[in-house]
Amino acid sequence: xxxxxxxxxxxxxxxTKVLISKLKEIKPSKIYINIDGPRKNNSKxxxxxxxxxxxxxxxxxxxxxxxxxxxxNKGCRKSVKEAIDWxxxxxxxxxxxxxxxxxxxKFFNFCSKMITKFKDNNRIKxxxxxxxxxxxxxxxxxxxSKYAHCWGWATWKRAWNDYDEKMSFWNxxxxxxxxxxxxxxxxxxxxxxxxxxxxxxxxxxxxxxxxLASIWFNKGVSITPNQNLVQNIGFNHESTHxxxxxxxxxxxxxxxxxxxxxxxxxxxxxxxxxxxxxxxxHFNGKYNFWPWRFVYIVKILIxxxxxxxxxxxxxxx
Numbered sequence: 001x002x003x004x005x006x007x008x009x010x011x012x013x014x015x016t017k018v019l020i021s022k023l024k025e026i027k028p029s030k031i032y033i034n035i036d037g038p039r040k041n042n043s044k045x046x047x048x049x050x051x052x053x054x055x056x057x058x059x060x061x062x063x064x065x066x067x068x069x070x071x072x073n074k075g076c077r078k079s080v081k082e083a084i085d086w087x088x089x090x091x092x093x094x095x096x097x098x099x100x101x102x103x104x105x106k107f108f109n110f111c112s113k114m115i116t117k118f119k120d121n122n123r124i125k126x127x128x129x130x131x132x133x134x135x136x137x138x139x140x141x142x143x144x145s146k147y148a149h150c151w152g153w154a155t156w157k158r159a160w161n162d163y164d165e166k167m168s169f170w171n172x173x174x175x176x177x178x179x180x181x182x183x184x185x186x187x188x189x190x191x192x193x194x195x196x197x198x199x200x201x202x203x204x205x206x207x208x209x210x211x212l213a214s215i216w217f218n219k220g221v222s223i224t225p226n227q228n229l230v231q232n233i234g235f236n237h238e239s240t241h242x243x244x245x246x247x248x249x250x251x252x253x254x255x256x257x258x259x260x261x262x263x264x265x266x267x268x269x270x271x272x273x274x275x276x277x278x279x280x281x282h283f284n285g286k287y288n289f290w291p292w293r294f295v296y297i298v299k300i301l302i303x304x305x306x307x308x309x310x311x312x313x314x315x316x317x
Contacts, residue, residue, distance in 0.1 A: 001026045001027065001028045001029065001108050001112070002028075002029055002030070003028070003093065003094075003095055003108070003111065003112050003115060003154075004028070004030040004031070004032060004087065004091050004093075004094050004095070005023070005028045005030070005031050005032070005094070005095045005096075005097065006031075006032045006033075006034065006083060006084065006087045006094050006095070006096045006097070007019070007031065007032070007033045007034070007097055007098075007099070008034055008036075008079075008080055008083060008096065008097070008098045008099065009033060009034065009035045009036075009052050009098075009099050010035065010036045010049075010052070010099065011038070011044075011045050011048035011049055011052065012048070012052070012099050012100070012234070013048060013051035013052045013054070013055050015099040015100050015233060015234060016052050016055045016056075016099050017055050017058070018102060018233065019097065019099055019100075019101070019102060020055060020056070020058050020059060021058075022102050022103060023059070024058075024059075024061060025105060026105060026108050027061040027062065028062070028108075029062050029064055030062070030064045031059065031062065031064065031065045031066075032065075032066050032067075032068075032083075032086070032087045032094075033056065033065065033066070033067045033068070034067075034068050034070075034079065034080075034082075034083035034086070035049065035052060035053070035067070035068070035069045035070065036070050036073055036074055036075070036076075036079040037049070037069070037070035037071050037072045037073045037074065038072075038073060039073040040072070040073065045073070049069075053069070068083065068086065075205045076205050076206060076207055077205045077206055077207045077210065078207075080207040080208075081163070081165060081207045081210075084096065084160060084163075085160075088157040088160050091157070092119075092156060092157050092158075093115045093119070093154065093155065093156045093157065094154065094155065095108070095111050095152075095153075095154045096150070096152075096153055096154065096155070097152055098150075098151070098152075098234075099234070100151075100232055100233050100234025101129075101151045101152040101230050101231070101232055101234075102230065102231045102232075102233055103129060103152050103229060103230045104129075104229050104230065104231075106229055106259065106261075107129040107152060107229035107230055109260075109261065110127070110129065110142075110225055110229060110261050111127050111129070111154040113261050113262075114127040114142075114154070114223050114261070115127065115154055115156070117264075118223070119156060121268075122158065122159075123219065123220065123221050123268060124159070124220070124221055124222075124223060124268075125148065125155065125159040125162065125215045125218070125220035125221065125222060126148040126150075126153055126154070126155050126159070126215065126220070126222040126223070127153060127154040127155070127222070127223045128145075128147075128148060128149040128150070128151075128152070128153045128222055128223065128224055128225075129149075129151070129152035129153060129225065129228075129229035129230035130149035130151050130152065130153075130224070130225075130228060130229070130230055131224060131225055131226065131227055131228040131229070132149070132228075132277075132278050132281060132282045133226075133274060133277060133278075134277075134281075136226050137224075137226060137271050137274045138226075138265050138271060138274075139263075139265060139266065140226070140263050140264050140265035140266075141225065141226055141259055141260070141261045141262070141263040141264070142223050142224060142225045142226055142261065142264075142265065143223075143224055143226065143265060143271045143274060144221050144222070144223060144224070144265065144268055144269060144270050144271060145221070145222045145223075145224045145270060145271065145274060145275055145278070146182065146215075146216065146220075146221070146222065146270050146275050147212075147222060147224075147275055147278050148208075148211060148212050148215055148220075148222045149222070149224070150208050150211070151230050151232045152229065152230030159220070162214045162215065162217075162218045162220070163210065163211055163214050164210070164213075164214045164217070165210060167196070167199065167200045167210060167213055167214075169213075169214075169217045170196055170197075170200045170213060170217075171200075173213075173216075173217050174193055174196070174197075178219075179216075182216055184272055184275075184276050185276065185279070185285075187279075187285060187286050187288070187289060188276070188279045188285075190289070191279070191283065191288050191289075195209060196209065196213050199213070221268060221270060224274075225261070227259065284296065
């Protein structure tokens with residue numbers, strides 16, 4: 001496979017080992033690797049970072065590897081942004097995988113075809129390998145969405161140029177008619193307004209929210225496959241953002257049937273019904289708001305008290 005791949009790693013050698021084992025099946029010819037540094041005064045991170053480096057020795061099918069190892073911890077937002085900037089200063093397109101995102105073979109075929117087909121279409125910003133639906137959407141092997149899921153994805157330099165680190169557009173954008181028309185439900189509108197307010201104020205360490213806001217501001221569209229092509233296996237206490245998610249839902253066995261991704265949708269239109277389902281099921285919809293929030297909290301407490309205590313501890317920090 002000739003399309004360059006960027007691996008985003010940190011302190012999880014066991015997950016890194018699984019990812020490299022999967023990559024060995026397709027043997028990508030060019031690999032970029034970014035490893036965020038250990039957190040301050042964290043001796044465990046230092047040890048784990050060295051173990052991650054050892055796992056990289058198992059990439060023995062190509063010598064075209066570039067590695068950036070940070071001496072200090074930059075955090076998700078800064079580390080990932082700088083890593084993608086680095087790669088796209090040398091490449092025109094890239095596949096991006098974090099250590100807990102294990103792609104199917106079909107994922108690479110999908111990304112390669114979409115990168116080529118839509119390389120000159122400025123509306124298309126992201127190709128995701130994730131599908132969180134419970135049914136097929138539309139008439140093609142993929143559909144178009146406003147949501148840019150990032151558990152295994154691809155993009156172009158021309159799209160990443162829209163990334164606005166400071167979200168300089170946000171204060172005006174959130175008051176615009178374009179913003180109001182983005183969302184079908186008041187809960188969805190308010191949820192993302194609150195989220196982006198926090199990100200803009202640097203109260204959430206996330207590159208993905210900055211990216212999503214930048215895509216929406218630039219009227220961008222994402223390509224979503226009609227079957228899930230990437231497993232997320234990072235649902236444990238070491239996870240930065242996914243601890244407490246529905247493990248069975250996101251680490252389910254990939255349906256890797258004989259699909260070619262040559263059955264294209266007739267039009268490039270965002271499927272609003274599919275996106276509303278994503279908001280309700282993946283982003284918890286109305287359960288982000290009272291009194292529904294209380295119901296959600298009780299469900300977590302009953303289903304898994306450890307997750308409840310973890311989330312409570314994070315809130316109290």
